[in-house]
Amino acid sequence: MPSLVVRMLEELQVEDGHNVLEIGTGYSTGLLCHRSGDDAVTSVEVDQDVSASAGVALGASGYFPNLIVGNGLxxxxxxxxxxxxxxxxxxxxxxxxxxxxxxxxxxxxxTLCGWMYSSELARLTVAEDGTARGRFLGGQVSFMLARPQLPPPLGMLPDLDGGDEQPTSVGADALDDWDTRFVAQLATPRAQRISLERDGRTEHVLIDVESASWAALAQHGDTWTVRQGGPARLWDTVAEHVTHWRRDGSPPLERFEITVTPAGQAVTWPRP
Ligand SMILES: C[S@@+](CC[C@H](N)C(=O)[O-])C[C@H]1O[C@@H](n2cnc3c(N)ncnc32)[C@H](O)[C@@H]1O
Incomplete structure (x- = not known):
């Protein structure tokens, strides 16, 4: 963790005189104070106890930044x-x-994450028009998710016996690869991934709790089949997106671009 924090602070490219807003208070807050001075640092922490104990530790080290307890989003x-x-x-x-x-x-x-737990550090620059654009920096950086963006509990699983079994050219093993999983979760950002042992075989399941949609994949030798239920065809969407990315040469995440506007966030990869 300390080495990740150091890398992040280097990637942040803080210069003399800069003021910094930080989300999540702790060790990094001390480093920011050391670099920029207490007056330049505001850190927002959602967990009151964490904020309080970090405040004590920072004070003991001689740092007194502006600490806020609240939702950093x-x-x-x-x-x-x-x-x-x-x-x-x-x-x-x-x-x-x-x-x-x-x-x-x-x-x-x-760090841009997803509910399939692939993630990457992104650096964006804010433009005069009020949008922000940037790139991913590589290194498979992962962090705990911001609290209000945690996935909902799965609750009672849907009936996974429905749906016609269809062959699929993209198997669930594609999701073992970090970059492919990142692409998949871009396509179905509300899908969560679990594995189940059922009827003597492993089923790889995606579930979108909100829309009550699901996809269950199973391997038969070299081939894969999928059954799907609910209004969103989760695996069709993943397979289409992953196939598109592969046809474009499977560009690595460092070549993806992220844009944030008042309308939301878009993540794209370069087309050949
Ligand atoms: C990986 S820790 C890093 C803490 C600190 N920056 C450090 O270097 O030790 C992530 C922190 O983010 C906090 N956090 C999670 N969601 C948050 C949110 N929505 N707003 C503010 N802080 C949040 C957690 O409570 C946790 O303390």
Whole structure:
């Protein structure tokens, strides 16, 4: 963790005189204070106890930044625009609030995650038009998810016996690969992945709790089949997206681009 924090702070490219908004308070907050001075650092932490104990530890080290207890996805609405914004928890959707609270030319550093647990560190620059654009930095960086963006409990599983069994050219083993999984979760951001032992075989299941959609895959020798239920054809969507990415040459995540506008977040890869 300390070495990841150091890498993140290097990637944040803090310069003299910069002020910083940080999401998630702790060790990194001390390093930011050391680099920029207490007055330049605001850190928002959702967990009151973590914030309190971090505050004590920071004070004992001689650092007194502005600490806020609250949901960091809302940033610090009273703090104006910062030069740098850094999230030390992962996000599934990067909030536009962070773009609004970072000055044009400023940098936002955050780990983009998903509910299939592939993730990557992204550095975005805010443009004059109020959008932010950036690239992924590689290294398979993963962080705990920001609290309000955690996946919902799976609850009672849907009846996985329905649906016609169809062959699929993309097997569930594709999701063992980090980059492919990242592409898959872009296609179905609300899908969660589990494995079940049923009827003497392993079933690889995607479930979208909100839409009550599911896909169950099984391997038969070299081939894969899928059964799907609910309004969203989860595996059709994953297979289409992954096939498209593979046809484009499977560009690595470092070549993907992320854009955040008031309308939301878009992640794209370069087309050949
Ligand atoms: C991996 S820890 C990093 C903490 C700290 N930056 C450090 O270097 O030790 C992630 C922190 O993010 C906090 N967190 C999670 N969701 C949050 C949210 N929505 N707003 C603010 N903090 C959040 C967690 O409580 C946790 O303390």
């Amino acid at each position: 809302a940033g610090d609405k009273d703090g104006g625009q910062r030069d740098r914004t850094i999230a030390t928890c992962g996000v599934v959707r990067l909030p536009y609030t962070w773009v609004e609270q970072t000055r044009p030319g400023g940098i936002i550093l955050a």
